[in-house]
Amino acid sequence: MNSRSDVPPLLPYPSKLFVEVTTRCNLNCFMCVKQLDNSHVCEGDFTPELFTQLEPALPQLEALILNGIGEPLLNPHLESFIRTARRLMPASGWIGFQSNGLLMTNLRALSLVEAGVDRICLSIDSVTPETFRKVREGGELEGVSQAFYALNAAKAQTGRTDVQLGAEFVVMRSNLEELPAAIRWAAGKGADFAIVTHVLPYDAQHAGEAVYGTCTDEAVALFREWKVEAEQNGVDIQRYFTLAGRYSKTVEDKKLIGLVESLKAEAERRGIFLDLKKLFRMDYDLSDAVTSIFQEAQQIADETGLELRLPDAALKEKRQCGFVEDGGAFVTWTGEISPCYFLWHRYGCYANGWQQQVQAKVFGSIADQGILEIWNSSEFRTFRKDVIAYDYPYCASCSLAPCDYVQSDSFEQDCHIRNVPCGACLWCMGVFQCMK
Numbered sequence: 001m002n003s004r005s006d007v008p009p010l011l012p013y014p015s016k017l018f019v020e021v022t023t024r025c026n027l028n029c030f031m032c033v034k035q036l037d038n039s040h041v042c043e044g045d046f047t048p049e050l051f052t053q054l055e056p057a058l059p060q061l062e063a064l065i066l067n068g069i070g071e072p073l074l075n076p077h078l079e080s081f082i083r084t085a086r087r088l089m090p091a092s093g094w095i096g097f098q099s100n101g102l103l104m105t106n107l108r109a110l111s112l113v114e115a116g117v118d119r120i121c122l123s124i125d126s127v128t129p130e131t132f133r134k135v136r137e138g139g140e141l142e143g144v145s146q147a148f149y150a151l152n153a154a155k156a157q158t159g160r161t162d163v164q165l166g167a168e169f170v171v172m173r174s175n176l177e178e179l180p181a182a183i184r185w186a187a188g189k190g191a192d193f194a195i196v197t198h199v200l201p202y203d204a205q206h207a208g209e210a211v212y213g214t215c216t217d218e219a220v221a222l223f224r225e226w227k228v229e230a231e232q233n234g235v236d237i238q239r240y241f242t243l244a245g246r247y248s249k250t251v252e253d254k255k256l257i258g259l260v261e262s263l264k265a266e267a268e269r270r271g272i273f274l275d276l277k278k279l280f281r282m283d284y285d286l287s288d289a290v291t292s293i294f295q296e297a298q299q300i301a302d303e304t305g306l307e308l309r310l311p312d313a314a315l316k317e318k319r320q321c322g323f324v325e326d327g328g329a330f331v332t333w334t335g336e337i338s339p340c341y342f343l344w345h346r347y348g349c350y351a352n353g354w355q356q357q358v359q360a361k362v363f364g365s366i367a368d369q370g371i372l373e374i375w376n377s378s379e380f381r382t383f384r385k386d387v388i389a390y391d392y393p394y395c396a397s398c399s400l401a402p403c404d405y406v407q408s409d410s411f412e413q414d415c416h417i418r419n420v421p422c423g424a425c426l427w428c429m430g431v432f433q434c435m436k
Contacts, residue, residue: 008327009384013060014375015327016436018341020068021046021075023333027100028137030206031170031199033347034069040346045075046333051084053335053366057375058088065435066097068333069345073103079115086116094118098168098435101147102139109150113158121166121195121435122147126175127185135175148189164192166435171311172199172209176289180296187304194301195309196294197433200349200426207350212431213287213314214353215279216397218272220287220314223279226263235259241280272317273397287313312430315396321428322436324387329375335367336360337374339383341434342425351426352396359411361421386420395424 008015022045025034034041058064064085066072075081078097085095096119104122112120122144126132132141148165155163167186171179179196186194201207213220230237235256243253260276267274290313301308323330323340330338338344343361350356363383364374374380386392393415395401401424405414411421426432 007325007388009324009388010381011060011327012376013372014057014329015061016063016065016329017054017057017061018065018068018328018330018344018436019046019051019054019081020070020331020333020344021066021072021078021081021097022070023068024074025069025071025100026074026102027071027139029135030137031135031172031202031209032069033202033345033349036202036348041069043070044333045077046081046331048077048080050335050366051077051081054331054371055084055088057329057371058085059090061085061089061093062327063093063436064089064095066095067099067435068330070333071103072097072099073108079111082112082115082117096120096164096435098123099147100136100139100144102143104147104150106150106153109147109154110157113151113154113160113163117163119164119166119435120151121168121193122191123168123170124182124186125168125170126178127182128178131175131178135170135172145189148191152190165190166193166195167191168195168197168435170197170199171211171290173211174209176211176293179293180300183297183300183306183308184304187301187306191306193307193309195433195435196297196311198311198431200351200432202347202349204350204355207353210350210353211286211290212311213282214396215275215282216273216315216317216394216429217312218270218317219267219274219279219397220282222263222267222270222272222274224284226259226266230256230259233259238280241277273394275397275399277399278397309433311433314431315426316428316430319390319394319428321387321422321425323427324384326436328436329371331366335365336362337364337366337371337380338362339380339387340425340427341432342427343421352401352424354402356402356406356424357408358424359421383420386418387422392416392418392420393423396426396429 024043098121101122125135129141169182198212199209227237240260294310330344346360348357363380406424413419414423
């Protein structure tokens with residue numbers, strides 16, 4: 001655990017604010033939590049009165065990200081928020097948001113750039129009109145193309161060449177192979193950067209769209225090593241679980257069992273969590289395909305000069321919560337303060353391949369308290385310290401998951417007897433990304 005008082009999560013002010021300017025949207029994307037039948041998301045806009053409550057935190061901010069579940073361009077006060085933030089934030093701080101871009105007219109692009117926005121990231125997810133319509137229900141790829149055109153024109157008209165344009169691509173089975181072409185397309189439209197993230201399935205129907213490996217990178221690498229070792233010794237490691245019910249075992253069976261026991265011992269020695277059933281069931285061909293396509297996308301980014309942020313192809317064994325470690329605070333459209341994307345709202349999902357219930361973690365509301373008062377409260381500060389200690393379970397690597405601790409309607413503690421509900425979070429394991 002980092003006990004230094006000068007690290008972002010322990011400073012007396014947040015370094016980044018994620019403000020949900022609206023939960024309304026002009027599209028019906030299937031990978032959005034709002035499309036769940038039992039969605040708990042109510043629609044509404046962040047108000048100028050609430051934004052005033054954020055002003056004490058603005059002079060210290062490194063970044064202000066103005067988006068959440070909805071489409072930011074639907075909030076009529078967006079430019080006002082940007083102007084106020086630009087006036088109060090340090091010159092080095094940046095203001096940005098992600099958008100589907102379909103409401104980006106020439107006039108709106110000009111007003112946003114003139115207001116002081118620094119980064120705008122547009123969602124693409126496909127470069128074929130048919131797939132785009134399927135993924136972004138209600139949208140057209142040409143609309144995103146027009147948004148890039150409008151923003152580039154606004155940059156030229158205002159002389160603000162420093163404004164960065166980006167593209168976001170949510171990778172899934174139905175669009176995986178389009179990623180390299182999408183990176184080239186975005187670069188051709190004037191994008192400076194691209195953010196690629198894996199899809200977070202919210203229901204069983206779309207759980208199969210996920211293409212990230214649900215075993216950790218180090219567990220997979222170790223398993224592959226021992227699989228090669230088994231093959232070299234003439235042992236079929238895939239037979240391991242068929243031996244469980246056998247009373248009488250052959251010499252070859254005992255050899256296989258001994259090899260797997262050595263694998264377990266090696267994992268324990270290295271501090272790697274293993275879920276052998278998951279490792280045996282994993283689709284290694286798909287994992288290799290994801291890695292290959294990511295490499296191709298990176299090559300195109302290098303060729304075109306586009307800055308590309310790729311996710312990992314599998315979960316990271318060594319967790320790192322960028323939201324808490326970067327000093328982030330998340331504000332809902334009603335003013336409630338949470339620590340991260342994972343705990344921002346109440347929802348159900350299939351992030352680990354099984355149904356998971358997530359409860360929002362709220363430390364107060366700026367409708368009732370000052371933003372810095374909430375940030376410096378004993379409860380919130382202690383929570384951030386506990387998060388960066390990483391002393392909570394790896395639910396993704398646990399053969400007993402999902403357990404009652406995770407599935408409880410009201411989280412109280414985990415199996416480590418800790419009250420930090422982060423064991424089942426995958427944002428800290430490298431597969432989900434966002435503008436931050």
